[in-house]
Amino acid sequence: MTLGAEEELHLIDLERWQLAARAPQVLARLPKGNYSAEIQRTTVETNTEVVSTLDGLRSELLRLRSGLVDVAAREGLGVAAVGTAPRSEFRDFELTATGRYGRMQEQYRLLVDEQLICGTQIHVGVADRDLAVEITQRIAPRLPVLLALSASSPYWNGLDTGYASIRTIIWQRWPSAGATGPLPDAAAYDELLQDLIASGVIADAKMAYFDVRPSAHAPTLELRVCDACPLVDDAVLIAGLFRAMVRDAEREIEQGVPRGELRPLPLHRAAIWQAARGGLTGRLLDDSAHPRPLPAHEVVRGLVTDLRDVLEELGDWEEVGELVETALARGNSADRQRAAFVQHGDLADVMRSVVEETQGPASGPAIATPALRRYRTRAGDEGIDSNAVPRPNYRRVVEHIRGLGEAGVADREADRDRWATEHGFVFGVAGAQRPFEVDLVPRIVQPYEWAELEAGLTQRARAIEAFLDDVYGERRILRDGVLPEEAVLGAPGWRDDAQRLPGEALRAPIQGFDLVRNEYGGWRVLEDNVRNPSGVAYAIAVRQLMDQVLPDLPRPDHLADPATALEHLRRTVLAGAKPGTRGALLSTGEDASAWFEHRRLADGAGLLLAVAEDLEVRRGTVVQRSTGDRIGSLYLRIDVELPDLLDSSGRPIGAEIMDVTAAGGVTLVNAPGNGVADDKAMYRSVPELIGYYLGERPLLESVPTYRLGDETERQAVLERVGELVTKPVDGHGGRGVLIGPAADAAEVARRRVEIADDPAAWVAQEVVPLSSVPSLEDGLLQPRHVDLRAFVYATGHRRKDYLLADLALTRVAPDGSLVVNSSRGGGAKDTWIVLPEHRRSRARER
Known part of the structure; x- marks a missing residue:
C-alpha cells in the first residue's frame, strides 16, 4: 500500500500568459531522477519518491513543485498543474525531439499534435501482477468519481468547451485508452498488450493508456484517469481514495468475495464521459449494476462512506473526510477557473489563478475575506463562491450589507416599503395592484458581459425586424422553405391586417429579451418580447429607490445610468413622426398591469399619455381630442391588438387609426401582428432567422x-x-x-x-440551471435564482440604428422557485451595469 505520483505540469510564459516550449532548458537544470520530459516541449513531468503516508506524498509533491518553480522562474516561467492550460492553442504544440516521439507524431498525426494536456498519475504498491489485474476490474466503476474531483480542463483552444475535463475527451481518442474489458490474470493482460503491439496500433507497452494499469516500470497499480490538479491537496485526496479503493478490492479478494459482473464497456465509457462533462456540478453515475445519474456530491460522499472501514485501517479516514468536504465546498479546478473567468472575461486571469494555486500552499491560497457561514452555496452563484466567500466584484457590497446588521437591514427595508408606497410602485396582477417587490442587494453585470450582450441582442433584434418585414411583405423565407407556412401564417400572433403597414415601416423598434446565465457563466436568451415588452420604468424606479434607501452602498466606477433609456425611448418613438407632430403612448388605462410604467415612461420621455377616449381621427390625422394636437407616432402599450381597440362608447378607434397608418399619416411603435415573431414556437427559429437574413452565426445561444x-x-x-x-x-x-x-x-x-x-x-x-445572486431573507443573505430583461431600441433599418439601452431589469424568483415573473410571486433588484469602454465614451458625449 505504498504511494507515489507522477505529475505533468505546463510551463507558462508569465508575460504572455501562454504556454512556453522551454522544457529542455528547464530540465537541464533539474535532477533527472525526479524530473523528465514529455511528448510536448511545454510540459515537465515530476516523479515522487515512494512514500507510505498521505502526508509523505504531500511533502513530496510540494518539494518537487518547489524545485521546478524555482528553476522555471529563472526563465521567466510559471508552472500550472491543470488538464489544459486555459489559453493554450493548437499552434502551441512543439514536439520533444526524440526518436520515439517523432515516430508517434508520424503515426498518429493530429492525436499527437493536440496533446497539450496534463494528467496526474497515482501509484499504489501492489507487488502481485495477477492481483493488480483483478483489482483493476473491481474498482473500474468507481473511477469516474476520481475524475470528477480532479477535473481541471474546461478551456481548450481559447474557448470554454462546456466540459469540466476536455482533457479526458481528448485523451480517449488514443486507441489504447479507456478500460481493458474482462481479463482473468496478468498473463491475459500481457497477451492483450502483445496483440496491440503486433497489430501496429501501438508501438510499445508504455502506450497502454488504460484508465488503470499495472505499471510498466514498477510493482504498482497506476491510476491514469485524472486531470492534473493545481492544488496539491486535491491530488492527495485522490491518492487517498484510490489507495482505499485498491485496498477495499484487495480485502474482497482475500475474503473470497466473487467479483461481480463487469459493467459493459459502453456503460463504463458513459460514466467516464458523464464525469468529464459535469465534474462536481453535474451528475455522476453510481457504481450499481444498472447505474443511475445522481448529484455528484451524493455519489462522492457515498463512495467515502463505503470506504470508511478501509480508510480507518489505513489511518486516512479523518484526513480524507476533511479533504473531501473541502473539495466539495470549493469545487474542483474547473469550477474555480470558470469563476475566475467570469470576473473580467479574460483567460489571462484564469491562467494567473491556476499558476497561483499550483505554486502556492497545498490547501490553496489563503482566503482574505470572511466567509458567509450560513449562506447556501451553489454552483453558478454570481456573487458568492463555493467557499461562501464574496467574489471580488461583490465584496464591497456584501461587506456593506453585513455591516448594517439585521436591525440595519430591517430599517432599510422599511424605508424601501415607504418609498414604494409614496411613489405608487405597483404592478397589476389579476386585476389587483400589488407592491413591486425589490431586493436591496444589487446584481452586477461586468463590462465584458454587457459588450457581449450588446452584440448578441442587437443582432437578434435586427433578424426579428427583418423577419417581420419579410413575412408581412414578400414572404421570401416561406418561398425558400426555411419555415413552413403553417408555422407563420397559422401562428397565434399572426394578423392579416398587419400587411397594411407601409413597406418602409419599422415594425418592432422596441424589443425586450429575457436572458439567463447558466452555471458556467454563459448567457442564453430565454424569450423574445416583441409586442409590448415592459420593465424599463421599473428598472429606472428601482435605481431611484436604491439611491434613496441605500445612498452609501459602494458603487463601481462607470456605472450606467438607467434614466438615459428615456431619451432613447423618445428618439425611437419620434423617429418616424412627421415634423410638427407629437409622440404619444397609447395605454389601456388604469386597469393595465403596467399602468405605473405607462405613466412614468410618458412623463420621462415627454410623450402624451393617452387612452382610447383621448384620440380621434380628423381629416386623415390622429389627434388628441381635447387639444387638437396632431399625433405623429403612437407607442402601443395596450392589452389588445390595435385593430380591435374600442373606446368606452364602442367606437372602433383602433380600426380608424389603422386606416391612417396604412396611408402614412401616423407611425406605430410596435405594430399589430408582431406576436408572430415572439410566440414560444417561433423562438426556436430565431437562430435560423439570423443566418437567413443577416448571413451571420448567432452570437448568443438559445435554450x-x-x-x-x-x-x-x-x-x-x-x-x-x-x-x-x-x-x-x-x-x-x-x-x-x-x-x-x-x-x-x-x-x-x-x-x-x-x-x-x-x-x-x-x-x-x-x-436551464439558472444562476443565482445574493438576496436578503429575514436579514440574512441567501441565493435566489434570477433572469435579466434587456431592451433594444431601433430608429432605422441599418446596423448602427440598433442600440442596447443602458439598463436592465433583474427579476428574482421566490425561494425554491425558478419562475421570476411578478405575477408568480417574483420580485426584482437593481442591475448595476458597468459600462464597457466604448459605451463610456458615448455616455460622456451625452
Whole structure:
C-alpha cells in the first residue's frame, strides 16, 4: 500500500500568459531522477519518491513543485498543474525531439499534435501482477468519481468547451485508452498488450493508456484517469481514495468475495464521459449494476462512506473526510477557473489563478475575506463562491450589507416599503395592484458581459425586424422553405391586417429579451418580447429607490445610468413622426398591469399619455381630442391588438387609426401582428432567422426548444414532461408554465393530457440551471435564482440604428422557485451595469 505520483505540469510564459516550449532548458537544470520530459516541449513531468503516508506524498509533491518553480522562474516561467492550460492553442504544440516521439507524431498525426494536456498519475504498491489485474476490474466503476474531483480542463483552444475535463475527451481518442474489458490474470493482460503491439496500433507497452494499469516500470497499480490538479491537496485526496479503493478490492479478494459482473464497456465509457462533462456540478453515475445519474456530491460522499472501514485501517479516514468536504465546498479546478473567468472575461486571469494555486500552499491560497457561514452555496452563484466567500466584484457590497446588521437591514427595508408606497410602485396582477417587490442587494453585470450582450441582442433584434418585414411583405423565407407556412401564417400572433403597414415601416423598434446565465457563466436568451415588452420604468424606479434607501452602498466606477433609456425611448418613438407632430403612448388605462410604467415612461420621455377616449381621427390625422394636437407616432402599450381597440362608447378607434397608418399619416411603435415573431414556437427559429437574413452565426445561444406540433418531438416530450419546462405558445407573464422537476405527478399527468389535446399550442424547453445572486431573507443573505430583461431600441433599418439601452431589469424568483415573473410571486433588484469602454465614451458625449 505504498504511494507515489507522477505529475505533468505546463510551463507558462508569465508575460504572455501562454504556454512556453522551454522544457529542455528547464530540465537541464533539474535532477533527472525526479524530473523528465514529455511528448510536448511545454510540459515537465515530476516523479515522487515512494512514500507510505498521505502526508509523505504531500511533502513530496510540494518539494518537487518547489524545485521546478524555482528553476522555471529563472526563465521567466510559471508552472500550472491543470488538464489544459486555459489559453493554450493548437499552434502551441512543439514536439520533444526524440526518436520515439517523432515516430508517434508520424503515426498518429493530429492525436499527437493536440496533446497539450496534463494528467496526474497515482501509484499504489501492489507487488502481485495477477492481483493488480483483478483489482483493476473491481474498482473500474468507481473511477469516474476520481475524475470528477480532479477535473481541471474546461478551456481548450481559447474557448470554454462546456466540459469540466476536455482533457479526458481528448485523451480517449488514443486507441489504447479507456478500460481493458474482462481479463482473468496478468498473463491475459500481457497477451492483450502483445496483440496491440503486433497489430501496429501501438508501438510499445508504455502506450497502454488504460484508465488503470499495472505499471510498466514498477510493482504498482497506476491510476491514469485524472486531470492534473493545481492544488496539491486535491491530488492527495485522490491518492487517498484510490489507495482505499485498491485496498477495499484487495480485502474482497482475500475474503473470497466473487467479483461481480463487469459493467459493459459502453456503460463504463458513459460514466467516464458523464464525469468529464459535469465534474462536481453535474451528475455522476453510481457504481450499481444498472447505474443511475445522481448529484455528484451524493455519489462522492457515498463512495467515502463505503470506504470508511478501509480508510480507518489505513489511518486516512479523518484526513480524507476533511479533504473531501473541502473539495466539495470549493469545487474542483474547473469550477474555480470558470469563476475566475467570469470576473473580467479574460483567460489571462484564469491562467494567473491556476499558476497561483499550483505554486502556492497545498490547501490553496489563503482566503482574505470572511466567509458567509450560513449562506447556501451553489454552483453558478454570481456573487458568492463555493467557499461562501464574496467574489471580488461583490465584496464591497456584501461587506456593506453585513455591516448594517439585521436591525440595519430591517430599517432599510422599511424605508424601501415607504418609498414604494409614496411613489405608487405597483404592478397589476389579476386585476389587483400589488407592491413591486425589490431586493436591496444589487446584481452586477461586468463590462465584458454587457459588450457581449450588446452584440448578441442587437443582432437578434435586427433578424426579428427583418423577419417581420419579410413575412408581412414578400414572404421570401416561406418561398425558400426555411419555415413552413403553417408555422407563420397559422401562428397565434399572426394578423392579416398587419400587411397594411407601409413597406418602409419599422415594425418592432422596441424589443425586450429575457436572458439567463447558466452555471458556467454563459448567457442564453430565454424569450423574445416583441409586442409590448415592459420593465424599463421599473428598472429606472428601482435605481431611484436604491439611491434613496441605500445612498452609501459602494458603487463601481462607470456605472450606467438607467434614466438615459428615456431619451432613447423618445428618439425611437419620434423617429418616424412627421415634423410638427407629437409622440404619444397609447395605454389601456388604469386597469393595465403596467399602468405605473405607462405613466412614468410618458412623463420621462415627454410623450402624451393617452387612452382610447383621448384620440380621434380628423381629416386623415390622429389627434388628441381635447387639444387638437396632431399625433405623429403612437407607442402601443395596450392589452389588445390595435385593430380591435374600442373606446368606452364602442367606437372602433383602433380600426380608424389603422386606416391612417396604412396611408402614412401616423407611425406605430410596435405594430399589430408582431406576436408572430415572439410566440414560444417561433423562438426556436430565431437562430435560423439570423443566418437567413443577416448571413451571420448567432452570437448568443438559445435554450433547446421542442415544437410539439411535430409528432416526433411531441412523442419524445410526452415521455419527459417531468424533466422539461412546458409552456403555452401564446403565454406571457409565466402563465401556464410548468417546470417538470418541481411538479408533482398529478400536474405532470394533466400537462400530458393538455399537450395531447392540442399539441401545436405548446412548446417544451430543457431546464436551464439558472444562476443565482445574493438576496436578503429575514436579514440574512441567501441565493435566489434570477433572469435579466434587456431592451433594444431601433430608429432605422441599418446596423448602427440598433442600440442596447443602458439598463436592465433583474427579476428574482421566490425561494425554491425558478419562475421570476411578478405575477408568480417574483420580485426584482437593481442591475448595476458597468459600462464597457466604448459605451463610456458615448455616455460622456451625452
